[in-house]
Amino acid sequence: MKIAQVAPLYESVPPIAYGATERIISYLTEALVVLGHDVTLFATADSRTQAHLHSSTPTALWRDERVWDTTSHHLRQLDAVIKHSSQFDVIHFHTEPLHLPMQRFLACPSITTMHGRLLPADHGPLFATFPDAPLVSISDSQRKAMPDANWRATVHHGLPLDEMRYSQEDGDYLLFVGRVMPEKRIDRAIEIARRAGLPLKIAAAVHPGERAYFKETIWPMLEASQSFVEYLGEVGGESRRALFANARALVFPIDWEEPFGLVMIEAMASGTPVVAFRRGAVPEVLEHGVSGLIVDDVDEAVQAVQAVRDVGAIDRARCRKTFEKRFSAERMARDYLAVYRDLVDNRASAANIVDSDTDALQA
Incomplete structure (x- = not known):
């Protein structure tokens, strides 16, 4: 599959220190590449990846003292994603939901992972306005605040098996x-x-x-x-x-x-x-x-x-x-691939129905 991963621009992918979302995006992107998929990562230019890197900002925004308005940079990134959307089978957004008004007009299906806390007063009206936007939760617990949103799956985070250093010895702190x-x-x-x-x-x-x-x-x-x-x-x-x-x-x-x-x-x-x-x-x-x-x-x-x-x-x-057993990056990537394939199949089925209806009207 040709897959786009769209990361927030606050930190590089992976981050140099703290940055849970960017760390997960990195693990997912690299695992998808290892599994043989053609992946493009939209992220800051100081990111490191085996995928194709498309950058609209030179460095992580939170580490650039000149940057005050981060929204303007994310809008420029969104414009680039839209322009290139015909190149992909699916686009996976991990960003703030600025893209939701545009996701209906992308040339391919998209999915959005909600990485943060969901607030009914904020996200409720948003999801009600865009009820067709497919979403992924990172835990079933996360969904409780917004149970009626368009959830397509829950995908738990995962790490590469060699990411952390395993020790059999108990520490002292x-x-x-x-x-x-x-x-x-x-x-x-x-x-x-x-x-x-x-x-x-x-x-x-x-x-x-x-x-x-x-x-x-x-x-x-x-x-x-x-x-x-x-x-x-x-x-x-x-x-x-x-x-x-x-x-x-x-x-x-x-x-x-x-x-x-x-x-x-x-x-x-x-x-x-x-x-x-x-x-x-x-x-x-x-x-x-x-x-x-x-x-x-x-x-x-x-x-x-x-x-x-x-x-x-x-x-x-x-x-x-x-x-x-439960939290490898490969398991996470395969879970997301199942979501991507379902989105692509649904888009193809919808297109076939439209074509059939058009043919029937012309006949």
């Missing part, structure tokens, strides 16, 4: 990886580490809109906890892999309806157990007692961390095997 947001609850992670008696490493990105929250709320906590908390900022590449592989457990103390939680499967791929709060997609991704421990409050989280530390409550080898 807890790990928090993510973005500095109130909903991610770094404050909970610090409390859990303090009460469990384990050091905590925090690898967290601070995006422009969250700088005030970081400075006013999180930084004072970090300064007050220097004896057992180490803040590392954004971490990528081999340093990121080492962080996951050498951790005793990943703490995922979220306070929101997380659509997926990529860091959970990165930890599983490393053999590192996850201690996560029962919100959003957590029960869908984690198998309690197999790849992690699901908890409902800080007290239970502390007990879970102590169980992992003291009695090895989660077997690291079994954790890794669960990842290989």
